Amino acid sequence: MARTAGSHSDITGPRVLDAALRLFARHGYAAVSMRQIAKEVGVQAGALYNYTPDKQSLLFDLMRRHMDDLLASRAKRRRTGSALEKLEDFTRFHIRYHLDRSDEVFIAYMELRNLTPENFAEIEALRREYENELEAILRQGEEEGVFAPADTRIETMAVIAMLTGVTTWYRVEGRLSADEVERIYWDMVRKAVSV
Amino acid sequence: MARTAGSHSDITGPRVLDAALRLFARHGYAAVSMRQIAKEVGVQAGALYNYTPDKQSLLFDLMRRHMDDLLASRAKRRRTGSALEKLEDFTRFHIRYHLDRSDEVFIAYMELRNLTPENFAEIEALRREYENELEAILRQGEEEGVFAPADTRIETMAVIAMLTGVTTWYRVEGRLSADEVERIYWDMVRKAVSV
DNA sequence: AATTTAACTGAACATTCGTTCAAATCAAAG
DNA sequence: CTTTGATTTGAACGAATGTTCAGTTAAATT
Numbered sequence: 128m129a130r131t132a133g134s135h136s137d138i139t140g141p142r143v144l145d146a147a148l149r150l151f152a153r154h155g156y157a158a159v160s161m162r163q164i165a166k167e168v169g170v171q172a173g174a175l176y177n178y179t180p181d182k183q184s185l186l187f188d189l190m191r192r193h194m195d196d197l198l199a200s201r202a203k204r205r206r207t208g209s210a211l212e213k214l215e216d217f218t219r220f221h222i223r224y225h226l227d228r229s230d231e232v233f234i235a236y237m238e239l240r241n242l243t244p245e246n247f248a249e250i251e252a253l254r255r256e257y258e259n260e261l262e263a264i265l266r267q268g269e270e271e272g273v274f275a276p277a278d279t280r281i282e283t284m285a286v287i288a289m290l291t292g293v294t295t296w297y298r299v300e301g302r303l304s305a306d307e308v309e310r311i312y313w314d315m316v317r318k319a320v321s322v
Numbered sequence: 323m324a325r326t327a328g329s330h331s332d333i334t335g336p337r338v339l340d341a342a343l344r345l346f347a348r349h350g351y352a353a354v355s356m357r358q359i360a361k362e363v364g365v366q367a368g369a370l371y372n373y374t375p376d377k378q379s380l381l382f383d384l385m386r387r388h389m390d391d392l393l394a395s396r397a398k399r400r401r402t403g404s405a406l407e408k409l410e411d412f413t414r415f416h417i418r419y420h421l422d423r424s425d426e427v428f429i430a431y432m433e434l435r436n437l438t439p440e441n442f443a444e445i446e447a448l449r450r451e452y453e454n455e456l457e458a459i460l461r462q463g464e465e466e467g468v469f470a471p472a473d474t475r476i477e478t479m480a481v482i483a484m485l486t487g488v489t490t491w492y493r494v495e496g497r498l499s500a501d502e503v504e505r506i507y508w509d510m511v512r513k514a515v516s517v
Numbered sequence: 518a519a520t521t522t523a524a525c526t527g528a529a530c531a532t533t534c535g536t537t538c539a540a541a542t543c544a545a546a547g
Numbered sequence: 548c549t550t551t552g553a554t555t556t557g558a559a560c561g562a563a564t565g566t567t568c569a570g571t572t573a574a575a576t577t
Contacts (some may be wrong), residue, residue, distance in 0.1 A: 135491055135524060135574090155435060157352035164570060173567075174525050182565065237432060240350060275513075281498075283483050284491050292483025296476075302475075311476050318470075319514035330544090332552060356535060368537075369555050377535065 136264075142168045143178045147185045152230035156186050156241045170288060186238060187246045193231040194253035202223060210268030211317070217261055218316045219309045221290045226305050231296045235292065257282055265320060275322045286316055337363045338373045339387075342380045347425035351381050351436045381433060382441045388426040389448035395419060396455060405463030406512070412456055413511045414504045416485045425453045431486065453478055460515060461497050470517045481511055 150159045163184055165172040170307035179185045204220055225232045239247060262283040268274030290312060341362035356377055360367040366486045374380045399415055420427045457478040463469030485507060
């Protein structure tokens with residue numbers, strides 16, 4: 128065969144996902160057309176179908192990648208230590224990760240209802256897996272007696288909601304550095320779950 | 323004139339907004355067509371335009387009503403007392419209100435980007451007004467010395483994000499009553515901002 | 518230089534979109 | 548019962564939607 132795999136495809140391919148990511152985050156999945164994505168890439172709409180079977184797959188791929196990357200990044204972090212240490216690690220990781228990938232996070236939380244039922248189930252399972260990591264830490268803390276006895280499932284949801292909310296107001300050019308934000312949120316989380 | 327103002331209009335009118343509310347909450351503004359709304363009401367699409375100038379106004383009216391109602395409901399609550407009392411009141415109010423109006427709340431947080439710039443500015447101002455109520459309480463608490471000195475603006479955003487997150491998992495037929503949820507969240511909020 | 522084929526264009530497809538409007542319908546007033 | 552006008556229908560509008568595909572372009576192999 129002439130021409131090795133992808134001469135432009137290894138350039139255009141990623142750009143398609145990049146453009147879809149940015150546009151979906153800005154205007155929402157349903158409000159973005161394939162022609163808008165194509166224009167952003169600098170190509171005609173038909174060419175997109177060399178890189179995705181359909182629009183839905185574009186959304187699903189972005190979410191799937193995000194969740195895989197989130198779980199993989201999390202897995203690299205320390206696993207041992209006290210519940211308090213683990214919670215601080217989780218908190219700082221979550222804040223930093225979400226600040227660094229605001230578009231991906233935004234889509235992952237806003238566009239769930241635009242997934243087909245099967246795709247939704249798959250993403251939801253990954254999200255649940257991530258939440259379970261936090262819940263395990265909270266339970267360990269209860270057993271150690273450093274965290275207040277409480278409904279750990281609700282605590283989990285409350286903490287994650289609080290932390291993820293940082294993406295709605297944080298701006299890199301703003302008043303606070305990511306380090307300061309990490310510290311402020313860690314302060315609140317620690318107190319919220321402690322005895 | 324024959325026929326006093328609205329013989330069906332006082333029935334159909336509210337039903338249009340009701341249907342739009344439910345459908346927007348379930349599938350998102352951009353994914354819902356005027357024909358879907360009309361079908362839900364039991365009417366042809368053209369008839370909707372007796373009750374709204376266009377689709378955008380439907381979304382804006384829902385948001386505007388929601389924010390007005392939120393601020394009015396909040397204004398009815400107690401204004402005096404210690405910062406701790408006020409914070410408990412705010413927390414319980416917010417949780418209860420958001421559990422009771424999950425569709426409205428969902429739209430108000432998810433569909434902001436589908437508002438025209440002018441409409442967005444108006445809704446955003448009302449939201450800011452609501453946030454400022456909480457921030458004032460947190461500042462009073464700092465002055466009283468019962469709340470830890472902190473960045474009250476970020477604390478505000480963090481607390482509201484945490485509380486509003488309740489809508490993502492709470493189900494009326496679920497394990498916990500609204501009262502229990504109120505108490506659990508109040509526990510976390512109190513500890514999170516206290517010294 | 519000739520050949521091969523991946524990458525892309527540009528037009529077309531059947532639907533669906535928000536919106537308009539003349540005509541039909543129908544409940545209340547005279 | 549007739550009149551009146553609010554209410555709704557049903558068809559139509561141009562534009563936009565996701566997707567397909569025959570044909571063109573151009574890069575890499577022979």
